[in-house]
Amino acid sequence: MMRQNKLFSGIYILGTALAIAATTIFAIAYYIRIAPVYPEYQRDRMSHIYQVYVNDPGQNFTSGGWLSADAVKNYISQLPSAECVSASMLRSGTSLEFDDDRTPVKVAVRYADPNFFKIYSYEFLDGAPFTTAEFESGAARTAISDRMAEKIFGTTRDVIGRTVSLDFKDYTICGVFREGSALNQSSFGQFIAPYYALPEMQANSGGSLIGRLRTVILSDDVESLRNELAEAGRKYAAEHEGLTVDFRNQPYTDVEMALANPSTNNDIDWVSLWRRNILILLVLLIVPALNLSGMIAGRMDSRRAEIGVRKSFGGGRRALLSQVLWENLVLTITGGIVGLVVAWLLIHGAAGWLLKCICGSNEGVNISAEMYRATPDMLFAPTVFICAFVFCVLLNIVSALIPAWSVLRRPIVNSLK
Amino acid sequence: MSTIIKLSDISKIYRTKTIETQALDKVNLDIEEGEFLSVMGPSGCGKSTLLNIIGLLDKPTTGIVELCGRPTAGLKDKALARLRNETLGFVFQSFHLIPTLSVLDNVIVPLMYRAGSRNNKKLALEALEKVELSHRVNHMPSQLSGGQAQRVAIARAIVGNPSIVLADEPCGNLDSRMSGEIMDLLHSLNREDGRTIVMVTHNEDQARATDRIIHFFDGRRVE
Numbered sequence: 319m320m321r322q323n324k325l326f327s328g329i330y331i332l333g334t335a336l337a338i339a340a341t342t343i344f345a346i347a348y349y350i351r352i353a354p355v356y357p358e359y360q361r362d363r364m365s366h367i368y369q370v371y372v373n374d375p376g377q378n379f380t381s382g383g384w385l386s387a388d389a390v391k392n393y394i395s396q397l398p399s400a401e402c403v404s405a406s407m408l409r410s411g412t413s414l415e416f417d418d419d420r421t422p423v424k425v426a427v428r429y430a431d432p433n434f435f436k437i438y439s440y441e442f443l444d445g446a447p448f449t450t451a452e453f454e455s456g457a458a459r460t461a462i463s464d465r466m467a468e469k470i471f472g473t474t475r476d477v478i479g480r481t482v483s484l485d486f487k488d489y490t491i492c493g494v495f496r497e498g499s500a501l502n503q504s505s506f507g508q509f510i511a512p513y514y515a516l517p518e519m520q521a522n523s524g525g526s527l528i529g530r531l532r533t534v535i536l537s538d539d540v541e542s543l544r545n546e547l548a549e550a551g552r553k554y555a556a557e558h559e560g561l562t563v564d565f566r567n568q569p570y571t572d573v574e575m576a577l578a579n580p581s582t583n584n585d586i587d588w589v590s591l592w593r594r595n596i597l598i599l600l601v602l603l604i605v606p607a608l609n610l611s612g613m614i615a616g617r618m619d620s621r622r623a624e625i626g627v628r629k630s631f632g633g634g635r636r637a638l639l640s641q642v643l644w645e646n647l648v649l650t651i652t653g654g655i656v657g658l659v660v661a662w663l664l665i666h667g668a669a670g671w672l673l674k675c676i677c678g679s680n681e682g683v684n685i686s687a688e689m690y691r692a693t694p695d696m697l698f699a700p701t702v703f704i705c706a707f708v709f710c711v712l713l714n715i716v717s718a719l720i721p722a723w724s725v726l727r728r729p730i731v732n733s734l735k
Numbered sequence: 736m737s738t739i740i741k742l743s744d745i746s747k748i749y750r751t752k753t754i755e756t757q758a759l760d761k762v763n764l765d766i767e768e769g770e771f772l773s774v775m776g777p778s779g780c781g782k783s784t785l786l787n788i789i790g791l792l793d794k795p796t797t798g799i800v801e802l803c804g805r806p807t808a809g810l811k812d813k814a815l816a817r818l819r820n821e822t823l824g825f826v827f828q829s830f831h832l833i834p835t836l837s838v839l840d841n842v843i844v845p846l847m848y849r850a851g852s853r854n855n856k857k858l859a860l861e862a863l864e865k866v867e868l869s870h871r872v873n874h875m876p877s878q879l880s881g882g883q884a885q886r887v888a889i890a891r892a893i894v895g896n897p898s899i900v901l902a903d904e905p906c907g908n909l910d911s912r913m914s915g916e917i918m919d920l921l922h923s924l925n926r927e928d929g930r931t932i933v934m935v936t937h938n939e940d941q942a943r944a945t946d947r948i949i950h951f952f953d954g955r956r957v958e
């Protein structure tokens with residue numbers, strides 16, 4: 319075994335570790351948004367209506383926005399291919415007041431309908447979601463996450479029936495659920511309350527399509543949904559003279575939503591999306607790979623004499639190549655393990671700012687860093703860890719193979735000058 | 736005695752973008768088994784090129800190289816590597832020990848490329864004993880004197896029990912006392928072990944002590 323220069327090995331291991339850590343964290347962040355994880359187990363059947371565009375040629379004015387409760391009830395819920403429709407909104411800047419002298423904090427409250435719990439599989443540790451009757455009557459009921467209950471009451475037991483003050487209104491707790499990840503912004507919420515509990519939602523929307531709700535639909539047939547939704551838009555336009563309604567190509571599938579990360583005013587821009595993802599991939603993988611390649615090349619160069627000697631004493635190109643790769647593999651795997659540990663520790667300890675950095679404010683909702691956290695889904699996603707690891711190891715091997723082979727191909731005498 | 740190295744009409748032309756150098760020009764040479772041969776000639780006349788071609792480290796532009804009665808043209812990298820490993824041992828002017836390996840590990844190198852490696856350490860220790868360096872096995876090359884380093888290199892050259900040892904100015908970097916030690920060693924490899932030795936040297940006295948001297952000038956053998 320060729321003994322390695324310590325500095326070289328150290329830097330090599332470090333470089334590999336960083337690449338693998340970064341890749342893993344990135345992969346985890348995307349995994350959480352794409353794979354069927356708690357509470358979004360039905361992702362393959364979910365699609366989203368993000369916004370609707372209504373044009374009034376009389377006023378020469380196009381407005382785009384989320385949907386109103388009326389629109390959801392009268393149009394979206396009526397779509398023949400929609401198996402289940404739920405509408406909700408996330409208020410991530412809601413102020414939570416305490417009974418004692420603790421200062422109010424900002425929390426994320428999801429205002430939803432009963433169907434929300436049919437689409438998202440929230441696990442209740444105690445109690446239950448608000449009922450349909452409570453929803454319809456706009457009762458001030460809320461489910462609370464286990465973490466929030468811990469934070470407010472110091473326990474998740476016996477909190478049913480107690481009240482919390484959200485934006486200066488008292489809500490009675492009806493159930494305690496296990497909190498999901500803030501990365502999943504169509505389901506996340508630290509409190510889940512009926513949206514009719516909000517006074518502004520009880521007011522009549524005057525038949526407007528545009529409102530405050532985001533809609534998620536459960537269906538096996540997104541293509542039909544798209545056609546039916548366009549048809550519903552035409553129907554609405556026919557009933558409201560002079561208006562045109564455009565749903566673009568919605569609903570978007572859950573994967574499209576997760577990857578595209580649309581902002582309030584824009585449709586999914588696939589081109590810039592891919593450009594961004596490819597750029598990220600380049601930075602994460604190719605740059606370290608090139609670096610490692612360069613290091614190997616430099617290292618091989620400084621070992622030219624050694625390679626020449628080994629060749630003259632019977633080392634064939636294959637034998638030498640496998641020796642170099644083997645050495646490299648040992649370093650890579652060491653670096654890989656360090657990288658996985660670093661990734662794990664970072665997700666565990668610094669999930670907040672890390673995930674916020676990677677994912678930004680999704681879908682137009684600004685969620686503060688402390689709401690992001692490491693969920694068990696992230697910390698125990700062996701497939702992702704293994705895939706990121708294997709991918710980086712393969713990349714490393716290729717990046718070692720090329721310079722090693724090119725040096726080994728040189729004539730021996732040149733190496734022994 | 737049989738011919739162990741046979742060169743027929745060997746020419747070597749180095750081509751670079753700008754110039755062509757005829758390093759060897761139609762060289763014929765037969766070397767007998769057990770012979771100790773010196774190669775002499777002015778700098779740049781092609782001595783090292785000749786040795787590299789005999790040692791299968793380089794290919795002639797034209798001509799035939801036969802080792803132990805077998806032609807070597809057309810052999811693949813793997814077969815050449817094996818032939819080098821089994822029949823040839825090299826001693827270089829600048830030692831070329833691997834700086835990151837201990838003396839013992841340096842001597843083991845040729846054995847690493849052989850199948851079955853149970854006796855490696857024992858064989859290496861024997862070779863080191865032969866060059867009288869048994870007490871330095873765990874030293875690193877940087878901790879050795881020039882003469883000691885060259886003795887380690889000789890141990891490495893003979894550890895695989897090759898029938899041919901090729902030495903390119905083995906004393907070129909050594910003072911006369913150390914040169915004497917190295918020459919004694921080479922002579923004993925030749926006499927006691929019957930190895931064929933081809934040595935390039937600039938030193939008349941060293942050359943005269945060998946069985947035969949050949950002279951080169953401008954890529955050609957001269958008498």
Ligand SMILES: Nc1ncnc2c1ncn2[C@@H]1O[C@H](COP(=O)(O)OP(=O)(O)OP(=O)(O)O)[C@@H](O)[C@H]1O
Nearest residue numbers: 749750756757758777778779780781782783784785
């Ligand atoms: N790789 C190479 N490319 C081009 N020319 C070369 C190469 N190697 C050697 N030469 C040329 O071939 C000729 C013979 O070189 P060689 O090294 O065999 O000489 P030498 O007799 O060993 O000299 P010295 O006594 O200085 O070691 C020289 O003119 C040299 O410049």
Ligand SMILES: [Mg+2]
Nearest residue numbers: 782783784903
């Ligand atoms: Mg020379």
